[in-house]
Amino acid sequence: MNKIVKGNCIDILLELDSDSVDLIYFDPPFYTQKKHSLRAKNEKKYEFSDSWDSIDDYLSVIEKCLTECKRVLKSTGSVFLHCDKAASHYIRVVLDKVLGVKNFQSEIIWTYKRWSNSKKGLLNSHQNIYFYSKGKDFKFNQFYTDYSATTNVDQILQDRKRTSTGKSTYKTDENGEVVLGKAKKGVPLSDTWEIPYLNPKAKERVGYPTQKPVLLLKEIIKLCTDKGDLVVDPFCGSGTTCVASKLLERNYIGIDISEDAVQLANDRLEKMIVTDSNLLKKGSSSYIEKSEEDISLLNTIGAIPVQRNSGIDGFLKDHFEGKPVPVKIQNRNETLEDTIEKLEKASRNKKYNLKIVVQTKSENENSRLFEFKTDVKIIKSNKLLIDELRR
Amino acid sequence: MNKIVKGNCIDILLELDSDSVDLIYFDPPFYTQKKHSLRAKNEKKYEFSDSWDSIDDYLSVIEKCLTECKRVLKSTGSVFLHCDKAASHYIRVVLDKVLGVKNFQSEIIWTYKRWSNSKKGLLNSHQNIYFYSKGKDFKFNQFYTDYSATTNVDQILQDRKRTSTGKSTYKTDENGEVVLGKAKKGVPLSDTWEIPYLNPKAKERVGYPTQKPVLLLKEIIKLCTDKGDLVVDPFCGSGTTCVASKLLERNYIGIDISEDAVQLANDRLEKMIVTDSNLLKKGSSSYIEKSEEDISLLNTIGAIPVQRNSGIDGFLKDHFEGKPVPVKIQNRNETLEDTIEKLEKASRNKKYNLKIVVQTKSENENSRLFEFKTDVKIIKSNKLLIDELRR
DNA sequence: ACCGTCCCTGAATCATTGG
DNA sequence: TCCAATGATTCAGGGACGG
Numbered sequence: 001m002n003k004i005v006k007g008n009c010i011d012i013l014l015e016l017d018s019d020s021v022d023l024i025y026f027d028p029p030f031y032t033q034k035k036h037s038l039r040a041k042n043e044k045k046y047e048f049s050d051s052w053d054s055i056d057d058y059l060s061v062i063e064k065c066l067t068e069c070k071r072v073l074k075s076t077g078s079v080f081l082h083c084d085k086a087a088s089h090y091i092r093v094v095l096d097k098v099l100g101v102k103n104f105q106s107e108i109i110w111t112y113k114r115w116s117n118s119k120k121g122l123l124n125s126h127q128n129i130y131f132y133s134k135g136k137d138f139k140f141n142q143f144y145t146d147y148s149a150t151t152n153v154d155q156i157l158q159d160r161k162r163t164s165t166g167k168s169t170y171k172t173d174e175n176g177e178v179v180l181g182k183a184k185k186g187v188p189l190s191d192t193w194e195i196p197y198l199n200p201k202a203k204e205r206v207g208y209p210t211q212k213p214v215l216l217l218k219e220i221i222k223l224c225t226d227k228g229d230l231v232v233d234p235f236c237g238s239g240t241t242c243v244a245s246k247l248l249e250r251n252y253i254g255i256d257i258s259e260d261a262v263q264l265a266n267d268r269l270e271k272m273i274v275t276d277s278n279l280l281k282k283g284s285s286s287y288i289e290k291s292e293e294d295i296s297l298l299n300t301i302g303a304i305p306v307q308r309n310s311g312i313d314g315f316l317k318d319h320f321e322g323k324p325v326p327v328k329i330q331n332r333n334e335t336l337e338d339t340i341e342k343l344e345k346a347s348r349n350k351k352y353n354l355k356i357v358v359q360t361k362s363e364n365e366n367s368r369l370f371e372f373k374t375d376v377k378i379i380k381s382n383k384l385l386i387d388e389l390r391r
Numbered sequence: 392m393n394k395i396v397k398g399n400c401i402d403i404l405l406e407l408d409s410d411s412v413d414l415i416y417f418d419p420p421f422y423t424q425k426k427h428s429l430r431a432k433n434e435k436k437y438e439f440s441d442s443w444d445s446i447d448d449y450l451s452v453i454e455k456c457l458t459e460c461k462r463v464l465k466s467t468g469s470v471f472l473h474c475d476k477a478a479s480h481y482i483r484v485v486l487d488k489v490l491g492v493k494n495f496q497s498e499i500i501w502t503y504k505r506w507s508n509s510k511k512g513l514l515n516s517h518q519n520i521y522f523y524s525k526g527k528d529f530k531f532n533q534f535y536t537d538y539s540a541t542t543n544v545d546q547i548l549q550d551r552k553r554t555s556t557g558k559s560t561y562k563t564d565e566n567g568e569v570v571l572g573k574a575k576k577g578v579p580l581s582d583t584w585e586i587p588y589l590n591p592k593a594k595e596r597v598g599y600p601t602q603k604p605v606l607l608l609k610e611i612i613k614l615c616t617d618k619g620d621l622v623v624d625p626f627c628g629s630g631t632t633c634v635a636s637k638l639l640e641r642n643y644i645g646i647d648i649s650e651d652a653v654q655l656a657n658d659r660l661e662k663m664i665v666t667d668s669n670l671l672k673k674g675s676s677s678y679i680e681k682s683e684e685d686i687s688l689l690n691t692i693g694a695i696p697v698q699r700n701s702g703i704d705g706f707l708k709d710h711f712e713g714k715p716v717p718v719k720i721q722n723r724n725e726t727l728e729d730t731i732e733k734l735e736k737a738s739r740n741k742k743y744n745l746k747i748v749v750q751t752k753s754e755n756e757n758s759r760l761f762e763f764k765t766d767v768k769i770i771k772s773n774k775l776l777i778d779e780l781r782r
Numbered sequence: 783a784c785c786g787t788c789c790c791t792g793a794a795t796c797a798t799t800g801g
Numbered sequence: 802t803c804c805a806a807t808g809a810t811t812c813a814g815g816g817a818c819g820g
Binding site: 085088089090092093096104105106107108109111113116119120121122123124125126128131140142146147148149150151152153154157178180182183184185186187188189190191192293296297299300301302316320354356358377379380381382383385386389390 | 476479480481483484487495496497498499500502504507510511512513514515516517519522531533578579580581582583614670675676678679683684687688690691692693695696697698699700703706707708709710711714715717737740741742743745747749768770771772773774776777780781
């Protein structure tokens with residue numbers, strides 16, 4: 001597990017156990033009948049050929065490969081097949097055949113803004129991803145997005161009933177007051193995703209043609225796998241799928257027929273560890289989730305986040321008595337004392353005039369905080385204040 | 392010209408001259424294998440059946456009809472075929488066959504926000520429109536949209552040249568100054584269109600199932616026809632295409648097999664009601680009135696933002712004692728009393744068990760808040776708590 | 783296993799009401 | 802007359818259930 005393998009994807013797939021894979025991201029050559037090439041920053045030229053004798057020739061390769069994919073997939077597994085307009089309809093016919101019409105789940109549209117060209121007609125700015133599950137009980141993590149700006153959320157919290165004619169209306173009790181319904185989670189994720197196209201200057205770019213943004217792959221992986229699950233990419237190219245899997249702590253196997261691609265993907269995974277380790281220094285593997293919450297909190301108090309200091313999460317934009325004000329947010333796994341100590345340690349020798357800890361958990365009864373001598377000021381997070389209201 | 396004809400579309404198309412039509416909007420049943428019915432405001436029930444013996448049965452009808460469409464089309468004419476995920480791939484195979492792979496121009500994605508349901512998986516929120524021309528010299532009016540906010544317009548005005556290795560760079564003259572190119576017109580219209588779905592309460596609604604927004608049809612018609620051109624809709628239903636054609640001063644022929652549909656379409660052409668979408672006019676950002684800060688704060692306390700209620704800024708995701716918890720953040724220009732009053736007013740008749748105001752400003756000395764009777768709970772924002780530390 | 787049929791879901795946004 | 806607040810209505814829906 002967690003490797004990039006050089007070889008024909010069918011051969012390599014044959015070596016995998018049946019019912020062992022959670023997600024397959026299938027991104028074959030698009031049947032453009034062209035040779036794709038691109039020069040990387042180090043001037044190395046990467047290319048692959050997407051020329052075929054005929055569409056049938058092309059499709060038969062796809063079909064064989066998909067059949068093998070189906071075999072290695074767990075019964076709860078899914079395939080995401082990425083293609084573009086050129087052959088998407090023929091490929092979907094194959095998908096229907098191999099995986100079954102019933103297991104078609106969604107046509108995902110990936111839209112992006114892009115450079116215009118002089119083509120007569122509309123500017124091409126989407127690609128299609130077909131989502132098929134192996135069976136009925138596929139793994140799916142529901143994600144929710146914000147309500148539209150025009151939605152009256154206040155209203156939709158109400159319960160409803162049916163009138164005699166079968167129309168649905170909002171329910172009121174005997175006093176004419178509205179009846180409130182159950183908690184709302186937000187809007188289920190749509191099948192149209194707007195994710196920026198990989199910018200030609202993006203650092204992420206490694207110079208491989210048709211490289212996909214990591215964001216797109218992360219989205220797909222989060223949707224259909226959990227931590228520790230296995231993701232396979234039979235046409236992995238520059239290894240974006242593997243990078244995304246690694247970031248999300250999924251296992252991965254990438255396959256590509258080109259020695260260059262395998263080399264490149266491996267390099268990318270190496271380097272990622274390097275850039276990643278800075279983040280790891282800061283805290284735990286929960287970095288990604290925790291940081292979003294914390295960044296919101298730092299935002300609300302007007303603080304600038306600091307990434308590489310385990311004792312300090314940020315500094316207030318406004319100094320206090322001429323000195324910066326360090327802020328630390330209590331971590332889920334820390335006692336308040338721990339938090340204070342870390343902040344104190346990090347600010348030793350720095351004569352800050354004000355140091356702030358944001359408390360995020362209630363103290364338990366045998367807290368000895370009152371015995372604790374510190375000049376750190378403690379404020380309770382708004383979330384904690386609300387939790388206390390619930391008591 | 393300019394008529395709605397009752398009958399089978401193939402029969403009616405046979406009566407039309409060859410090379411006489413500029414645009415065909417082809418909106419067949421989607422192969423949902425369901426009966427679609429809807430009741431209009433006057434209680435009249437409109438329905439059509441979309442059940443077929445098999446996909447081949449369905450496709451053979453489509454193919455016959457498309458073949459006839461091709462015949463009546465001028466050499467500069469185009470077909471827009473509207474379908475959804477259910478059979479889009481099979482339909483495109485037929486389109487390739489009848490009109491030719493070379494004449495495929497675009498897959499247009501119509502995306503919209505819509506009310507959700509309890510489906511496992513992604514929320515379905517797009518439909519597909521295939522744009523094929525009859526030949527190479529199809530009529531096409533290029534439309535342009537604004538550059539994206541992140542585009543460096545200054546830079547794209549510069550001319551470019553190629554380096555020896557084939558990379559494209561900006562051109563400079565002998566003095567090293569940039570060379571400005573010719574004026575740019577903007578970004579060509581993309582193939583992904585976000586147009587609001589016909590609203591349940593829209594006046595434009597006539598009670599016919601699957602009714603399309605006039606806006607969508609206007610977009611298509613403007614793209615491929617000029618004033619006085621002829622537009623044909625072989626499955627015209629409630630006649631949206633004809634309404635759009637009339638509005639844009641194009642000629643039209645609508646065909647439908649249902650007497651009811653023909654009647655309805657004619658009525659509609661008599662008194663044309665079109666809702667122009669406020670959302671499109673103003674843009675969804677104009678509805679978002681909350682500041683980044685407020686959104687961050689709502690985020691940190693686990694609340695869903697509400698955009699359209701001056702008394703409530705959000706609801707906590709977790710209910711309290713079975714009821715939602717409204718939250719209001721004190722506004723810069725409000726006294727705390729104002730804020731509380733607004734929240735109270737907005738939650739009148741709703742039996743919330745907990746209502747929260749987030750105080751963001753200190754009370755001044757002559758605050759009369761202590762005289763104020765309310766069951767709203769007040770918490771101080773983290774920002775305020777920090778400001779108070781500074782005193 | 784495969785149909786209809788019924789019943790439920792739940793957010794979008796224009797129309798209407800209110801000031 | 803205009804702007805802001807509120808609500809009505811929808812289902813190119815989806816799933817459960819019974820024959």
